[in-house]
Amino acid sequence: MTPSEIELDEHLKGLLDRLRTVSPLGQQAVAEDRANFLAQGEIFRAAVSQQARHRHIGWINILVSAFQRKERIPMLNTFMAIVITMTLLFGGAGAAVYAAQGSLPDQTLYLVKTWSEDVRLLLEGSSQGQLDLTLEFTDRRVAEISRLRAMDKPVPERVATRLQEELDATLQIAAGMDDPQLMQALAQIRQKAEVQSQTMKALIGEGSGQKDPELVRIQERLQEQVWLAASGESDPQGFRLQVRERLRDRQNMPSKTPDPTQPGSVTQTSTITPGPTGNGYGPGTGDQSPGTPDHYGPGGPHPSQTPMPNGGSYGLGPGGGQLSATPGGYGPGSNPSQTPQSDGPGSGPQNPSVTPQQSGPGSRTGQSTDTPQPGGNPGGDQSTQSPGQGSGQP
């Protein structure tokens, strides 16, 4: 007798003994359960036997089933379709962006190139990174212009516009930096603009005969960039104010309210017949309908050009009356073959085939007190009246 059994007292033992007596299960029930058990075993045996026959070539079955038995991986087709689509979509887009990097403005992929640049700039978080990228893009624009000129192709206006926007952007990014960073950024901007200006100057010099007005305009803008950066290095606070003012001027430019009291202001829709001498459009009479302040005087500004904060009015609008200067105006070209720095209101030879260029930075021509000369040729296109051109008789 084990110690455990000793612990079991008689009463408890007697109670448990009562459970010992159990009626066995009936023979029929046992037979039924046995049959069920063996039937279940038979089912399992059949399954196991079938598998055993193929066990030695199981690896072949796996390979074959991957291609034949679709139900084995029901999502395979969908998954593969997604993978292929994504590969084509992103792989193709990536290839297109990569291929577009060497494209020129006259090519279809150029849009992809500029788009990818915008995206890169958008994804760049730091100011310094944005500045570096924008400067890199200005280099690209200059390189594109060089390649176009090498192929004797004209420089599209959108390239010049984009370059100027990028130059403006570098100034704005720099203006948002702290002083130490600003100094470094301005030096960077200045050096870059100097090199680009030299490149542009060389391109302008290469051309025989007439200079490409787009190139001239870009070169002037680059000179302006050099001047702005240099002035910012000496006066950071003044630079910030200057950039802010430029930005505000540019934002306000399209929405300026016309001032009917301004002399020489004309509507953009005025239709003027050129004089019989073919010498363009003289100063206006001053009684025209109001025009936009930006369009005073012959030779309207380039739409994308931002007037200079100091002496932003270049020349007078034609027309009599009070000849007070209006910022944003551009004087008539005295000599269309020259750069607008020497523009004088209402003077210069009449060469209607040349569009007057916007005055470069620091140009001080077109003083507000000057009186436009009757018959002066603003240099505007005779066939299409530029906005802001005077409507006076030649």
Place this chain on the structure above:
Amino acid sequence: MRAATDQLLLERARRFEKDALAEIFDRYNAGVFRYAMRLLGDTDQARDCMSETFSRFLNALRRGVGPNDYLQAYLYRIAHNWITDYYRSQTLPTLPLGPELRSDPAEDPLQVVADEMELQHVRLALALLTADQRQVITLKYLEEWENVDIARAMNKPVGAVKSLQHRAIEALRRLLR
């Protein structure tokens, strides 16, 4: 010796040989039913327990698991788990009617009912034990297994089985006092 026999039998059973399966069923079905019947006190429940025990055994063989030896301990463990689950699903053990009541005319009907109620009282006390305590009491005092076999069936050391027996008896004594 039994383990060696079980090994041979199980080896054939893994191939689902009909003779081996029949031998296993014939050898252990009565014991499993008796074990279930003592704890459940209901023929139908005990039969369900037995059928499910052998079915689970087959499924284990199909999955490549199951016992390598000591088949009896394995089958009783399955039955024990089934009964434990049954107890958990029931608030109290049911009182069977009809067939379990002895119907000998020579016996006093009152005594028959009193005996049956006492049996149910014992079963209720067993049901109130923990699963391990109930299993060790059943295997030790009703099935009269050796501690070694009990330890094997419960996957516990023999020493743990002995101390479990002690606690189970104390608990049962309190419940039946």
